[in-house]
Amino acid sequence: MDERRNNLLKEIVEVYIKTAKPVGSKALCSKFNCSSATIRNEMAVLEDLGYIEKNHISSGRVPSEAGYRYYVEYLMEAEKITGSDMLKLQKIFANNELELSDAITKCMEIISDITNYTSVVLGKSSADNALLQVNIIALNDNQVVAVVCTDKGNVENKMFNLPNNINVNEVIKTSEIINKMLVGTPINEVSRRMEEEVKPVIKRQIRQYETVYNIFYDAFNDFVVNNSNIHVTGRAKIFEQPEYNDVAELKRLANKLEDVSFIEKVSHDDDDENEIKIYIGDESEFDPNVTIIRKKYHINGEDGTIAVIGPKRMDYSRIVSLLEYVDEKLDSRKEKDGKD
Amino acid sequence: MDERRNNLLKEIVEVYIKTAKPVGSKALCSKFNCSSATIRNEMAVLEDLGYIEKNHISSGRVPSEAGYRYYVEYLMEAEKITGSDMLKLQKIFANNELELSDAITKCMEIISDITNYTSVVLGKSSADNALLQVNIIALNDNQVVAVVCTDKGNVENKMFNLPNNINVNEVIKTSEIINKMLVGTPINEVSRRMEEEVKPVIKRQIRQYETVYNIFYDAFNDFVVNNSNIHVTGRAKIFEQPEYNDVAELKRLANKLEDVSFIEKVSHDDDDENEIKIYIGDESEFDPNVTIIRKKYHINGEDGTIAVIGPKRMDYSRIVSLLEYVDEKLDSRKEKDGKD
DNA sequence: ATTAGCACTGTTGGAAAATAAGTGCTAAAG
DNA sequence: CTTTAGCACTTATTTTCCAACAGTGCTAAT
Numbered sequence: 001m002d003e004r005r006n007n008l009l010k011e012i013v014e015v016y017i018k019t020a021k022p023v024g025s026k027a028l029c030s031k032f033n034c035s036s037a038t039i040r041n042e043m044a045v046l047e048d049l050g051y052i053e054k055n056h057i058s059s060g061r062v063p064s065e066a067g068y069r070y071y072v073e074y075l076m077e078a079e080k081i082t083g084s085d086m087l088k089l090q091k092i093f094a095n096n097e098l099e100l101s102d103a104i105t106k107c108m109e110i111i112s113d114i115t116n117y118t119s120v121v122l123g124k125s126s127a128d129n130a131l132l133q134v135n136i137i138a139l140n141d142n143q144v145v146a147v148v149c150t151d152k153g154n155v156e157n158k159m160f161n162l163p164n165n166i167n168v169n170e171v172i173k174t175s176e177i178i179n180k181m182l183v184g185t186p187i188n189e190v191s192r193r194m195e196e197e198v199k200p201v202i203k204r205q206i207r208q209y210e211t212v213y214n215i216f217y218d219a220f221n222d223f224v225v226n227n228s229n230i231h232v233t234g235r236a237k238i239f240e241q242p243e244y245n246d247v248a249e250l251k252r253l254a255n256k257l258e259d260v261s262f263i264e265k266v267s268h269d270d271d272d273e274n275e276i277k278i279y280i281g282d283e284s285e286f287d288p289n290v291t292i293i294r295k296k297y298h299i300n301g302e303d304g305t306i307a308v309i310g311p312k313r314m315d316y317s318r319i320v321s322l323l324e325y326v327d328e329k330l331d332s333r334k335e336k337d338g339k340d
Numbered sequence: 341m342d343e344r345r346n347n348l349l350k351e352i353v354e355v356y357i358k359t360a361k362p363v364g365s366k367a368l369c370s371k372f373n374c375s376s377a378t379i380r381n382e383m384a385v386l387e388d389l390g391y392i393e394k395n396h397i398s399s400g401r402v403p404s405e406a407g408y409r410y411y412v413e414y415l416m417e418a419e420k421i422t423g424s425d426m427l428k429l430q431k432i433f434a435n436n437e438l439e440l441s442d443a444i445t446k447c448m449e450i451i452s453d454i455t456n457y458t459s460v461v462l463g464k465s466s467a468d469n470a471l472l473q474v475n476i477i478a479l480n481d482n483q484v485v486a487v488v489c490t491d492k493g494n495v496e497n498k499m500f501n502l503p504n505n506i507n508v509n510e511v512i513k514t515s516e517i518i519n520k521m522l523v524g525t526p527i528n529e530v531s532r533r534m535e536e537e538v539k540p541v542i543k544r545q546i547r548q549y550e551t552v553y554n555i556f557y558d559a560f561n562d563f564v565v566n567n568s569n570i571h572v573t574g575r576a577k578i579f580e581q582p583e584y585n586d587v588a589e590l591k592r593l594a595n596k597l598e599d600v601s602f603i604e605k606v607s608h609d610d611d612d613e614n615e616i617k618i619y620i621g622d623e624s625e626f627d628p629n630v631t632i633i634r635k636k637y638h639i640n641g642e643d644g645t646i647a648v649i650g651p652k653r654m655d656y657s658r659i660v661s662l663l664e665y666v667d668e669k670l671d672s673r674k675e676k677d678g679k680d
Numbered sequence: 681a682t683t684a685g686c687a688c689t690g691t692t693g694g695a696a697a698a699t700a701a702g703t704g705c706t707a708a709a710g
Numbered sequence: 711c712t713t714t715a716g717c718a719c720t721t722a723t724t725t726t727c728c729a730a731c732a733g734t735g736c737t738a739a740t
Contacts, residue, residue, distance in 0.1 A: 024733055035683050040734070058689045058734045099499065135475060137489050145493050149477050153485050157495035159439065235575070236594035250590050254576035364702050375714050380703070398703045398720045683740075692731080699724075710713075 001049075008032065008042050009051055010075040013063045017313050020242045022060030065281045065312070068291070072278050072316050079317035081325045088114060089322070093329045100299050100333060105231045107326045108306055112234030115319065116241070117310035118257065122264050124228040125154040126303035129187045134216065136175045138168045146175070146219040150187055152301025156223040160215050166208055174202055174212050190220045232260055241311045243289065256287055257309075263294060264305040274298075276323055281312050291316075295323045299330055341389075348372065348382050349391055350415040353403045357653050360582045362400030405621045405652070408631070412618050412656050419657040421665045425454060429662070433669045440639050440673060445571045447666045448646055452574030455659065456581065457650035458597065462604050464568040465494040466643035469527045474556065476515045478508045486515075486559040490527055492641025496563040500555050506548055514542055514552050530560045572600055581651045583629065596627055597649075603634060604645040614638075616663055621652050631656075635663045639670055 011031060012023045025039040032039065043061055046052045051067035054060075063071065092098065092106045105121050112119035129150035137145045142162040149155045162168065181198055182190060194217055202209045235257050244250050266285050271277065279285070279292045286292060291314050294307040306326065308319050351371060355363045365379040372379065383401055386392045391407035394400075403411065432438065432446045445461050452459035469490035477485045482502040489495045502508065521538055522530060534557055542549045575597050584590050606625050611617065617634045619625070624632045631654050634647040646666065648659050 022733090026733080036733090037683050037685095037735095038681080041682085044735080054734080056690050058732070059691080060733065132479065133477065135477075135487070137473065137475075137495075139472065139491055139493050143493060145489060145495055147475070147487055147489075147495060147497075149485060149487075149497075151479055153479050153483060153499040155477075155485055155487060155497035157487075157489075157497075159493040234598075236591065236598055239591045239594055245587055247585055247587055247590060250587060250594075251576065251579045254579055254590075254594060258574070258576055362702090366702080376702090377704095377714050377716095378712080381713085384704080394703080396721050398701070399722080400702065681740100683738100685737090685739100687734105687736090689734080690732095692729100694729090695727085697724100697726080699722100701720105701722085703718105703720075705718090706716090708713105708715085710711100 004032070005042055005046065006075060008039070009046055009063075009067060010071065012043075012046075012052060012061055013067060013071045013075070016063055017315060020313060022055060022062050024060035027060075063313075065283070068280045068312055068316075069283075072280070076317050079321050081321040082318075085114060085318075085322060086325060089325060089329070093333065100330065101302060101304075103333075104297070104299075104304070104306060104326070104330070108231065108308075109233045111308060111319075111322050111326075112237055115308070115310070115315065115322070116234070116237045117308050117314060117319070118235055118238045119233045120260050120263055120307045120309065121231040121304065122228070122261065122307075123230075123302055123304040124264075125150065125152070125187070125223075126298070126301060127186060127188045128152075129154055129301045131182050131185045131187060131190055133179050133183065134175050134219070136168075136172045138172075141168065144168060144171055144215075146215060148219055148223050150301065151184075154223075154227060154301065156219075156227055158219045158222050160218075163208075163211060166211055170206050170208070171212055171215065174206055174209075174216065177202055177205070178216060187220075188224060191217065191224070194220065230261060232257070238290075238310060241313075243311045243313065249289070253287065253289070260307075260309070262286060263292060263307050264296070266292070266294070276320055276327075278316065278320075293319045293323060295327055297327065297330060344372070345382055345386065346415060348379070349386055349403075349407060350411065352383075352386075352392060352401055353407060353411045353415070356403055357655060360653060362395060362402050364400035367400075403653075405623070408620045408652055408656075409623075412620070416657050419661050421661040422658075425658075425662060426665060428454060429665060429669070433673065440670065441642060441644075443673070444637070444639075444644070444646060444666070444670070448571065448648075449573045451648060451659075451662050451666075452577055455648070455650070455655065455662070456574070456577045457648050457654060457659070458575055458578045459573045460600050460603055460647045460649065461571040461644065462568070462601065462647075463570075463642055463644040464604075465490065465492065465527070465563075466638070466641060467526060467528045468492075469494055469641045471522050471525045471527060471530055473519050473523065474515050474559070476508075476512045478512075481508060484508060484511055484555075486555060488559055488563050490641065491524075494563075494567060494641065496559075496567055498559045498562050500558075503548075503551060506551055510546050510548070511552055511555065514546055514549075514556065517542055517545070518556060527560075528564060531557065531564070534560065570601060572597070578630075578650060581653075583651045583653065589629070593627065593629070600647075600649070602626060603632060603647050604636070606632070606634070616660055616667075618656065618660075633659045633663060635667055637667065637670060 011028060015023045025036040025043060028039050029036050051064055051070055052061040053064045088110050089107055092103050101123055108119040108121050129152045132149045132151045135147040144162060145157050145159050147155060147157045178198055182193055185193055199213055202213060206212055239250060244253060266279055273296055277294045281288050284290055284292045290309055291312045292307055292309050294305060296305050351368060352363050365376040365383060368379050369376050391404055391410055392401040393404045428450050429447055432443050441463055448459040448461050469492045472489045472491045475487040477487060484502060485497050485499045487495060487497045518538055522533055525533055539553055542553060546552055579590060584593060606619055613636055619632045621628050624630055630649055631652045632647055632649050634645055636645050
């Protein structure tokens with residue numbers, strides 16, 4: 001791959017990203033000061049190398065998956081975020097009132113809006129939350145709400161109907177025992193310690209301990225299971241992209257976009273999980289016709305993922321710059337707030 | 341409208357619901373024991389009355405909006421829910437563990453699944469919740485979580501960063517004042533009473549009362565604003581319906597389905613809000629090409645709406661029977677649990 | 681190594697023709 | 711007065727054909 005060939009591939013990818021139309025040899029002559037035949041010769045090589053493809057024998061060239069990959073790895077210039085893009089995101093961070101997790105969601109909404117791609121936020125309170133306390137709030141004689149709170153400020157609640165043979169006071173007493181025994185326990189170890197340590201204790205002190213025990217066990221379990229939130233913005237935005245101009249394709253994609261929770265799981269072995277990741281086409285393990293650009297974040301005891309879903313022909317450098325900017329801003333806010 | 345004409349319209353609507361193809365006169369001869377010419381004559385009358393339409397001068401007939409309306413009002417037979425449909429929903433209610441609001445969501449997921457329409461659950465803790473208590477949980481010296489709980493067991497929480505000049509104890513003290521003064525206040529009056537009654541009191545007792553006041557004010561406000569949840573299932577399901585077979589239509593609908601919160605607001609004046617409502621086409625105030633069937637529910641201090649979105653040509657009686665069944669089951673569970 | 685020239689190939693769009701489905705109307709029959 | 715057979719007519723749908731077009735690969739010359 002000499003320099004001209006690199007430049008040619010770069011040009012093909014970028015023109016295709018802009019126009020969504022197969023790139024012919026003539027269109028590139030002027031840029032490279034040579035004839036279309038020369039371009040064609042070089043294109044033939046790039047095609048042999050697997051970086052570009054033809055839709056049919058006499059069509060212009062389209063980047064292949066390998067071509068995009070080569071592009072993002074070696075050819076793409078790290079573009080600085082543009083002023084107008086930055087401006088729109090800055091407004092969000094200017095407002096210090098906003099909780100960080102809300103700020104993230106807002107950011108991704110804006111990114112979807114300005115880019116016409118689909119954006120996703122997957123938040124999950126992470127393992128490094130520790131139990132701070134569990135409160136029981138009695139609504140009446142046979143209903144209680146258990147409120148679980150972690151040291152990072154994540155709170156989850158669950159309501160229970162008490163059977164007639166259970167007294168509210170016994171539930172409260174149990175909560176006190178749990179608080180004494182388990183404060184500071186990492187949230188994902190709570191279930192185990194409940195079973196091994198707490199159960200024997202309340203067995204001795206509480207009548208009907210099984211029922212009461214289950215209330216708390218369920219509440220903690222809910223916390224671990226439930227405490228994730230998904231925000232998808234602009235599901236329909238991606239349909240505006242010209243590649244999705246046929247009914248079957250549209251339906252297929254709409255169906256897949258129903259559930260995007262898989263995004264956090266995509267992983268290619270030896271990766272550094274905290275970098276911006278680009279999954280092109282099949283690499284996404286989602287759909288051969290989309291690219292997913294993803295960044296994991298960790299703030300305030302919450303692990304999460306932000307991602308943008310677009311066509312393979314998406315504006316890679318712009319999205320990368322946008323995600324980088326958001327991440328940067330999050331980092332600086334973390335320091336300022338003194339959290340994490 | 342004599343009987344034959346009614347039957348003819350009923351047949352046209354039902355055949356069209358089944359086949360999604362315009363119904364011609366020949367197809368109905370056998371059913372009515374007469375020639376196609378006779379049917380045509382009657383059809384001409386139904387068309388004059390505005391109940392059926394032609395796509396073009398020589399096509400079969402399609403029910404008009406007025407035709408569907410006439411059908412659901414006078415012709416549709418209240419169908420009992422089928423055994424297999426019932427069976428699928430019963431599984432959910434068999435599990436008494438499930439909180440009612442979760443059971444509703446599950447039901448609507450199943451309904452979307454078995455009917456291939458889009459289903460929606462819009463829940464909102466209603467005005468008839470009263471403040472039970474507000475708790476302050478201190479995470480550390482400068483972070484607190486405010487937990488607001490109502491008598492119906494709805495809980496909302498919000499984390500705050502305290503400025504350096506505010507002491508946690510002052511926040512807690514304020515929470516005690518609020519608890520004393522406002523317990524039992526309907527949740528939508530809390531803001532007003534905070535401003536009119538609580539503010540003057542804490543002004544006297546708390547340094548930096550403005551900041552502390554705002555924490556609670558925000559927390560309550562969040563409760564009112566935030567405490568709604570939307571579940572949409574099968575957004576893409578509706579695309580399988582044959583009427584949405586062109587790209588523009590699909591995109592338009594996908595876009596609209598991004599936000600379905602409007603559904604609870606659709607209302608036609610003198611209606612009894614608690615009945616099953618059918619909004620056909622333009623009546624839906626959403627999209628001329630869909631029908632929305634909706635039922636409002638009230639359980640356990642939560643007001644909500646369940647709805648099914650489908651083509652105008654949707655299976656009206658089946659959906660009505662399904663929603664009726666769900667509503668019935670909810671009612672019986674309410675009584676059993678002794679709630680509400 | 682580059683390029684002009686040319687034959688070739690698949691796409692796109694439109695026109696024309698054939699087919700199919702179903703109507704409205706008329707006139708006759710019941 | 712209602713029903714029906716018959717037929718001319720309308721429109722949508724599908725197929726076929728053709729021309730224009732964009733772009734390629736290859737060859738031979740520079």
